[in-house]
Amino acid sequence: MNAAFQATLEFLKVYWAPLLCGVAVVAILPLIVGYIVLVERKIMADMQARLGPMRVGPHGLLQPIADAVKLLIKEDIIPENADKLVFWLAPVLSVGAGLLSLAGLAIGPAFQIAQDINIGILFVVGISALGIFGIVLGGWASNSHYSLMGALRSSAQLVSYETAAGMALVSALLFTGTLNIKSIVEAQSKEGIWFVLLAPVAFFTYLVASIAETNRAPFDLPEAESELVAGYMTEFSGFRWSLYFLAEYTNMIVVASVATTLFLGGWLRPFAGVPWLDFLDFIPVLLMMLVGVYCFVRVPKQPVTVQKIFMVLVGLLCLAVAMVLFAPIAIPILKPSLTEAVKPFYAGIHGGFWFIFKVSLYIYFFMWLRFTIPRYRFDQLMRLGWHFLIPLSIINVLLVGLALIVGAYFHLHGWGLLLVTTPAAILALVAAFLILAIEKQHDPRPEQTAASDFYAG
Amino acid sequence: MGADELVINMGPQHPSTHGVLRVKLKLDGERVIGSECIIGYLHRGVEKIAENRTYQQFAPYVDRMDYVAAVSSGLGYCEAVEKLLVVEAPPRARVIRTILTELQRIASHLLWLGTHALDIGALTPLFYCFREREEILKIFEKYCGARLTTHAFRIGGLQYEAYDTLEKDVERFCKDFESRIVEYETLLTQNRIWIGRTKGVGILTAEDAIAFGVTGPVLRASGVKWDIRKAAPYAAYDQYKFEIPVGTTGDTYDRYLVRMEEMRQSRLICLQAIENIPSGPMMAKVGKVLKPPPGEVYHAIEAPKGEIGYYIVSDGTVMPYRVHIRPPSFINLQAFDRMVRGHLVADVVAIIGTIDIVLGEVDR
Numbered sequence: 001m002n003a004a005f006q007a008t009l010e011f012l013k014v015y016w017a018p019l020l021c022g023v024a025v026v027a028i029l030p031l032i033v034g035y036i037v038l039v040e041r042k043i044m045a046d047m048q049a050r051l052g053p054m055r056v057g058p059h060g061l062l063q064p065i066a067d068a069v070k071l072l073i074k075e076d077i078i079p080e081n082a083d084k085l086v087f088w089l090a091p092v093l094s095v096g097a098g099l100l101s102l103a104g105l106a107i108g109p110a111f112q113i114a115q116d117i118n119i120g121i122l123f124v125v126g127i128s129a130l131g132i133f134g135i136v137l138g139g140w141a142s143n144s145h146y147s148l149m150g151a152l153r154s155s156a157q158l159v160s161y162e163t164a165a166g167m168a169l170v171s172a173l174l175f176t177g178t179l180n181i182k183s184i185v186e187a188q189s190k191e192g193i194w195f196v197l198l199a200p201v202a203f204f205t206y207l208v209a210s211i212a213e214t215n216r217a218p219f220d221l222p223e224a225e226s227e228l229v230a231g232y233m234t235e236f237s238g239f240r241w242s243l244y245f246l247a248e249y250t251n252m253i254v255v256a257s258v259a260t261t262l263f264l265g266g267w268l269r270p271f272a273g274v275p276w277l278d279f280l281d282f283i284p285v286l287l288m289m290l291v292g293v294y295c296f297v298r299v300p301k302q303p304v305t306v307q308k309i310f311m312v313l314v315g316l317l318c319l320a321v322a323m324v325l326f327a328p329i330a331i332p333i334l335k336p337s338l339t340e341a342v343k344p345f346y347a348g349i350h351g352g353f354w355f356i357f358k359v360s361l362y363i364y365f366f367m368w369l370r371f372t373i374p375r376y377r378f379d380q381l382m383r384l385g386w387h388f389l390i391p392l393s394i395i396n397v398l399l400v401g402l403a404l405i406v407g408a409y410f411h412l413h414g415w416g417l418l419l420v421t422t423p424a425a426i427l428a429l430v431a432a433f434l435i436l437a438i439e440k441q442h443d444p445r446p447e448q449t450a451a452s453d454f455y456a457g
Numbered sequence: 458m459g460a461d462e463l464v465i466n467m468g469p470q471h472p473s474t475h476g477v478l479r480v481k482l483k484l485d486g487e488r489v490i491g492s493e494c495i496i497g498y499l500h501r502g503v504e505k506i507a508e509n510r511t512y513q514q515f516a517p518y519v520d521r522m523d524y525v526a527a528v529s530s531g532l533g534y535c536e537a538v539e540k541l542l543v544v545e546a547p548p549r550a551r552v553i554r555t556i557l558t559e560l561q562r563i564a565s566h567l568l569w570l571g572t573h574a575l576d577i578g579a580l581t582p583l584f585y586c587f588r589e590r591e592e593i594l595k596i597f598e599k600y601c602g603a604r605l606t607t608h609a610f611r612i613g614g615l616q617y618e619a620y621d622t623l624e625k626d627v628e629r630f631c632k633d634f635e636s637r638i639v640e641y642e643t644l645l646t647q648n649r650i651w652i653g654r655t656k657g658v659g660i661l662t663a664e665d666a667i668a669f670g671v672t673g674p675v676l677r678a679s680g681v682k683w684d685i686r687k688a689a690p691y692a693a694y695d696q697y698k699f700e701i702p703v704g705t706t707g708d709t710y711d712r713y714l715v716r717m718e719e720m721r722q723s724r725l726i727c728l729q730a731i732e733n734i735p736s737g738p739m740m741a742k743v744g745k746v747l748k749p750p751p752g753e754v755y756h757a758i759e760a761p762k763g764e765i766g767y768y769i770v771s772d773g774t775v776m777p778y779r780v781h782i783r784p785p786s787f788i789n790l791q792a793f794d795r796m797v798r799g800h801l802v803a804d805v806v807a808i809i810g811t812i813d814i815v816l817g818e819v820d821r
Contacts, residue, residue: 050584218650220578374651375578376578380650
């Protein structure tokens with residue numbers, strides 16, 4: 001007993017920081033997800049000429065909390081003929097995989113739970129793919145046809161798109177030669193160019209594949225509401241359902257973070273290595289101040305005193321964040337002697353901001369697509385994956401590799417690499433059109449027979 | 458049933474069966490190898506009710522059949538009874554009837570477009586469609602006080618005089634609506650996914666369509682140029698110029714295009730009609746108590762969903778001896794099995810959407 005206690009103490013001594021981080025992630029993430037959902041609903045409302053949630057709190061700012069409470073107190077239904085253990089386990093598995101894969105991600109140079117795993121990206125991708133078990137098992141355990149079909153669709157979809165996504169990741173990894181997340185971002189810092197410019201086709205492939213992997217529209221077939229009611233989640237209610245929901249949004253954050261790390265320069269500011277563009281550091285500060293001031297402007301329009309107070313508080317919070325962002329860039333100007341001491345803070349705070357900013361943009365793109373375009377059909381989805389994305393991503397890996405060899409031969413670095421990667425990207429695009437043309441020829445859809453227009457005038 | 462077949466119940470509680478339609482699907486994987494529509498969940502015995510109501514009393518009931526196109530159902534019934542009574546509504550009433558019915562056609566098609574797009578996964582068009590539909594419903598509300606089950610017309614003409622700004626409201630709506638249709642079309646018509654989801658899906662040949670008795674946009678999309686507004690003009694349709702759009706292949710995409718064009722044509726009819734609304738009485742001379750001479754009549758009009766027909770038998774009393782209704786939704790739904798066979802589950806909802814059924818009318 002005593003030995004066990006000692007061992008635990010030893011363990012805690014070494015790993016207290018990552019543990020704290022982990023607890024924080026698990027505790028805060030549901031809240032963050034709740035607010036992502038609110039933002040999604042607001043964006044959806046904006047695109048659909050309506051207001052979205054407006055009732056709970058000013059502009060519906062407390063809606064996520066109300067939703068969470070509602071889900072918690074809902075009746076928990078387990079269908080009579082369900083496999084109870086698996087039914088219980090499935091959502092936990094899904095959300096567990098999502099949370100676990102967050103551990104490998106680095107939000108800033110200092111914020112990483114599992115510090116410096118040398119297989120970083122592989123870990124994240126591998127663990128997040130485990131989440132599919134939760135979906136498949138949940139669909140199977142529900143003992144419902146709709147759930148089963150949703151689960152089948154989901155697994156087929158993941159298998160086909162994981163390949164394309166993996167190949168896209170490989171194209172970007174060719175530039176770094178490492179799987180370590182920190183080293184990947186540092187490589188982009190060293191080259192002075194983000195990999196999205198060096199491997200645009202890979203980024204595009206990953207973008208499409210990541211939407212499909214997270215089961216988001218237009219690839220949301222496993223839960224296609226209008227077809228399968230709710231797909232694999234049909235029989236889940238209350239908090240079990242919300243665990244799936246949490247898993248879905250966590251997965252979104254994970255794929256967005258992977259894309260940000262690999263293609264969008266992770267926590268790096270745009271043009272991080274260019275001294276005369278250092279004024280870009282003020283953008284985060286100004287942005288937060290703008291949001292804060294807007295909150296103050298809206299205060300008189302709030303109908304109730306409570307809402308006014310709340311609005312002021314939100315505004316103050318934004319200003320406080322702005323101050324926190326401002327401090328690391330203001331102190332070196334005011335007191336040059338402190339420059340070195342402030343540097344890690346700068347990297348941490350501003351790095352965190354830019355990382356979250358890029359992840360948000362990526363997720364915004366997901367939402368934008370969801371509200372704009374219709375859903376693919378299952379066979380079309382599979383055809384897109386196997387006939388188009390996978391060949392394209394394989395060709396792209398080869399082309400990027402070739403470009404790198406040529407680049408190494410001519411000793412090209414940084415922006416100079418564009419000289420070889422741009423032709424590679426263009427070739428990949430040509431290949432893409434070729435694939436599409438071939439694909440169209442072998443379209444299995446039956447020839448349309450023109451109806452007789454005997455009566456048509 | 459083989460071991461690799463799966464029977465799945467779609468509905469009556471399902472997000473995309475547009476009410477309480479229940480479809481039994483026999484699936485091989487995701488492919489549909491057979492289907493059966495089970496209807497009657499919304500049966501209210503409308504035809505039987507008619508036998509215990511006077512002619513005027515029954516008029517509001519027809520609004521409850523196709524509740525998203527109540528004005529059209531009402532027009533059909535009023536005209537059928539007028540035919541039985543051998544009276545004709547005065548010109549002013551007929552023009553106003555035409556305007557409201559065409560607005561109703563636009564409203565019905567807007568609802569179809571929104572829900573059809575939603576079924577296929579496009580979330581946003583629904584809200585745009587409802588925005589415009591709202592304007593039409595406001596016009597109805599201003600005219601007769603009701604938005605959905607309007608009971609806008611009376612046997613022999615109109616109950617209410619047109620309100621002062623009716624023409625202006627309709628004109629403003631029609632002006633705005635032109636660009637709004639373009640808005641929907643930019644979201645859908647050239648969209649690769651939309652084309653992929655609708656082209657070649659649920660093909661109904663002209664022969665099949667005629668054999669099934671299908672009418673309305675579904676029939677016209679199959680290439681048959683049949684529209685009662687042209688074939689046997691009623692209300693004031695003979696005074697206006699409009700085209701009848703027809704499709705070529707009879708697939709879901711064609712039906713989409715046909716309905717979009719129909720909305721444009723309805724808009725044109727409305728614009729022509731408001732230019733010159735004749736003055737005069739709004740009711741023909743009919744008594745307070747309607748006692749049609751014994752006999753029978755069949756009258757059909759072109760409702761948004763197809764031919765809605767009323768077969769009324771009178772025995773000379775104040776109540777009809779028998780009213781039989783030919784609801785377009787019910788008859789169009791017959792073609793469902795033919796259209797859905799061999800397609801995937803995802804196409805089933807697209808096909809239900811494209812037939813444009815209202816279960817209140819199917820079940821009556």
